[in-house]
Amino acid sequence: MATMADVAREAGVSVATVSRLLNNLGVVSPETAARVYAAIEKLSYEPNLLARNLRKNESRVILILSPNITNPYYAHILSGIGDAAAELGYSALIFNTADDPARVREGLEMLKKHRADGAILMASDMNCAWLLEYADEYPLVQCSEYGPDVDIPHVSIDNYRATRDIMEYLIGLGHRRIAHISSENDYISTSLRLKGYRDALAEHGLTSRDDYIIYASRDYSFKSGKAKARELLAVEPRPTAIFCISDTLALGAITAVKEMGLRVPQDVTVIGFDDVEHTTMFHPYITTVAQPCYEMGKESARLLYALMMQEKQVPRQSILEHRLIVRESTSPPAELE
Amino acid sequence: MATMADVAREAGVSVATVSRLLNNLGVVSPETAARVYAAIEKLSYEPNLLARNLRKNESRVILILSPNITNPYYAHILSGIGDAAAELGYSALIFNTADDPARVREGLEMLKKHRADGAILMASDMNCAWLLEYADEYPLVQCSEYGPDVDIPHVSIDNYRATRDIMEYLIGLGHRRIAHISSENDYISTSLRLKGYRDALAEHGLTSRDDYIIYASRDYSFKSGKAKARELLAVEPRPTAIFCISDTLALGAITAVKEMGLRVPQDVTVIGFDDVEHTTMFHPYITTVAQPCYEMGKESARLLYALMMQEKQVPRQSILEHRLIVRESTSPPAELE
DNA sequence: CTGTTAGCGCATTCAA
DNA sequence: TTGAATGCGCTAACAG
Numbered sequence A, B: 001m002a003t004m005a006d007v008a009r010e011a012g013v014s015v016a017t018v019s020r021l022l023n024n025l026g027v028v029s030p031e032t033a034a035r036v037y038a039a040i041e042k043l044s045y046e047p048n049l050l051a052r053n054l055r056k057n058e059s060r061v062i063l064i065l066s067p068n069i070t071n072p073y074y075a076h077i078l079s080g081i082g083d084a085a086a087e088l089g090y091s092a093l094i095f096n097t098a099d100d101p102a103r104v105r106e107g108l109e110m111l112k113k114h115r116a117d118g119a120i121l122m123a124s125d126m127n128c129a130w131l132l133e134y135a136d137e138y139p140l141v142q143c144s145e146y147g148p149d150v151d152i153p154h155v156s157i158d159n160y161r162a163t164r165d166i167m168e169y170l171i172g173l174g175h176r177r178i179a180h181i182s183s184e185n186d187y188i189s190t191s192l193r194l195k196g197y198r199d200a201l202a203e204h205g206l207t208s209r210d211d212y213i214i215y216a217s218r219d220y221s222f223k224s225g226k227a228k229a230r231e232l233l234a235v236e237p238r239p240t241a242i243f244c245i246s247d248t249l250a251l252g253a254i255t256a257v258k259e260m261g262l263r264v265p266q267d268v269t270v271i272g273f274d275d276v277e278h279t280t281m282f283h284p285y286i287t288t289v290a291q292p293c294y295e296m297g298k299e300s301a302r303l304l305y306a307l308m309m310q311e312k313q314v315p316r317q318s319i320l321e322h323r324l325i326v327r328e329s330t331s332p333p334a335e336l337e
Numbered sequence C: 001c002t003g004t005t006a007g008c009g010c011a012t013t014c015a016a
Numbered sequence D: 001t002t003g004a005a006t007g008c009g010c011t012a013a014c015a016g
Helices: A005-009 A015-024 A028-041 A049-057 A072-088 A099-111 A129-135 A161-173 A188-203 A224-234 A245-257 A293-308 B003-013 B016-022 B030-043 B051-058 B072-087 B102-110 B129-135 B159-173 B188-203 B222-233 B247-259 B293-308
Strands: A059-068 A091-096 A118-122 A142-145 A155-158 A178-183 A212-216 A242-243 A269-271 A287-291 A317-320 A322-323 B061-066 B091-096 B116-120 B140-143 B153-155 B178-183 B211-216 B241-244 B267-273 B288-290 B315-321 B323-325
Touching: A005 A015, A005 A028, A015 A028, A049 B315, A059 A072, A059 A099, A059 B051, A072 A091, A072 B072, A072 B091, A091 A099, A091 B072, A099 A118, A099 A129, A099 B241, A118 A224, A118 A293, A129 A142, A142 A293, A155 A161, A155 A293, A161 A178, A161 A188, A161 A242, A161 A269, A161 A287, A161 A322, A178 A188, A178 A224, A178 A245, A178 B293, A212 A224, A224 A242, A224 A245, A242 A245, A242 B267, A245 A269, A293 A317, B003 B016, B003 B030, B016 B030, B016 B129, B061 B072, B061 B102, B061 B293, B072 B091, B072 B116, B072 B293, B091 B102, B102 B116, B102 B129, B116 B293, B129 B140, B140 B293, B153 B159, B153 B293, B159 B178, B159 B188, B159 B267, B159 B288, B178 B188, B178 B222, B178 B247, B211 B222, B241 B247, B247 B267, B293 B315
Parallel strands: A059 A091, A059 A118, A118 A142, A142 A155, A155 A317, A178 A212, A178 A242, A242 A269, B061 B091, B061 B116, B116 B140, B140 B153, B153 B315, B178 B211, B178 B241, B241 B267
Antiparallel strands: A091 B091, A287 A322, B288 B323
């Protein structure tokens, strides 16, 4: 493995000149430049990042803390982060937190060890003020989830407005008995969606029934969605629509409806959230709100980059556009038909 | 940020002693050790990996070259690699190749730059002998796909046997007209499955019809599966079973069957491969061959580790067990009922 | 058991 | 426009 000294010797110049050329610093005469490039070519030299990084005191790596890369929602975000990182000259390190705060801490310690220059966090709980201890020291960005009063730059969608859009749509279709499958997790998105659900009902003079709200497992599992929908459908009077905070949950709900001998959407309307699961592989295709996951990943990387470059005025928040996608799992309630 | 020198000064010892303690080399008296630990604690010192890595000439990073982390099949493998890497004291870098050989090359160049100590490749084409140029220089492992005559350690399943298992099962059910949705890609798995399909037919005295074999898109898309199944179902006489080389393809095939007014499995049996897609979210649940993706990822990391540790006798091949999972999309052909 | 010292390969200051 | 020299923080001889 050739070093810069080898190149310098081969080209008959000093290492300083080679370094300058490689980093476009100062000016190097065309003739020497040519000689150096020839030497680089001949020795097939590649700079040793280990040395460069130590010298510059940076790793050119960004850390991604994700609870589970197997979940397509996170996978799409990761994909965006990875691509943006590459464009910016960074590499993306994945660290699986398994949804465990202790592992998040463990991951963040890598910043102190200089394994990465900054980190992007996913799936933070609302009470994540403890992250400030790290955010004060290192560039940190949160994606999707964040703490409402925790001053760390984050990118997300407007979960409240998205939910209001969903509710306006359902109510506009004529639904009055709308149930909600939420989750027992502690995400800001969950909280805002629940609030949007309640506010929409209230503003339309519809009573909010506690037995129309049910909490699925933290991870939005299909099984949980199915089980919870089953409970919801046993409530009297039966809701005509179920708003689920994820597509997987909606998929489970649709299965529950079908297994109870009912039809979607004729008997029960089901609506999801995310548009990232396989929502168009089976009928009924799911009506849902699409989140721009890939773009959110990219934007997170961009924010982090701004932070790492010590840019002033880095926005504390970047809200991307959601989109209601009406497909086949929703229709007016039968009673109105 | 405290350095080792700070710790040494604080503890009244030399940096060598601190280093020895941190690396469990040589012996340090309990008293000095205690003083050093106290100093580390007080200064909340963390070793600078940038410096350590340069000194040791290693990055402690493994590179993962994947065409698309959004595909659950790869995501599960990645997950296994990531976990195994962490256990071994390594970090996992993801590099999206977008299924482009030029990008694979680009990724491998990172090894020369010392950004990573070794790499795990996914989705290599069969004619990947050009990889040897890198494998000769750096630790390389291939996961799932590999070149039949390319001497690079790889982990996979026995695609031929798995296919034979599928075919024995289908033929055992009484199927005689079995179609095959393959792919136009150049993977060894595709090739072995096609061979397994043909050999099974031949050994059972069943004629292999070219119009029962069709090639879906490289990426096994749902859409492609649906379209190709449609073509297959138009052939006279209609096949009673369709063996698809991926679950997504099978999902597409099932949709095609249904849309043509036929039933799965009563009219057409469909069988998939991988068991990684959402095969149990809708009826009929898909009969398929399960690949131990997560384990394959772990095993890949282990092999790579052995390579990086310069262990002698690193196996050139590690074949993990597959498993036929019979669910609802298969049954004896109607004609026999 | 502990300390001194010499680099790892590079970027960067300063002098020429 | 170029080169000499310094040191980033650490590990590993080697000496004591």
